[in-house]
Amino acid sequence: MMATKSEKAETVFYIKDLRGHSRELFGVKPEVFDGALFHVDKERITKTEAKKLITQFLQKEVK
Template identity: 45%
Template sequence: MSKQKKQDQPKESTYTRADLAKHSKQAFGVSPEVVIGALSTSKQEEFTKSEAKQAIDNFMKRKV
């Protein structure tokens, strides 16, 4: 039997709230205020793009 090594998948880069807000239009198509609001409830200091996108989607779907 041959053993296969699990290949490590490259880790997704992380970004600060400020960086995500600064590039919010290009990265997510939303204003910086939306990114700030979406990430404000999290205790994390840095986020991957997919984590930020998920938080923004949840934030935009909230009832007012």
């Protein structure tokens, strides 16, 4: 499967840098960002990936 042109062009950022700007970029506190990306085993991800993980985290049912 080949990556689309937009996937190739998206910039990859260090998670720690995205965390430092989590309020401006994603509208969440750093603590929420930490919870959403807790199981990510990479050092770098795209903003799109981070946003998707944060959205999934915030939509999880609380038990």
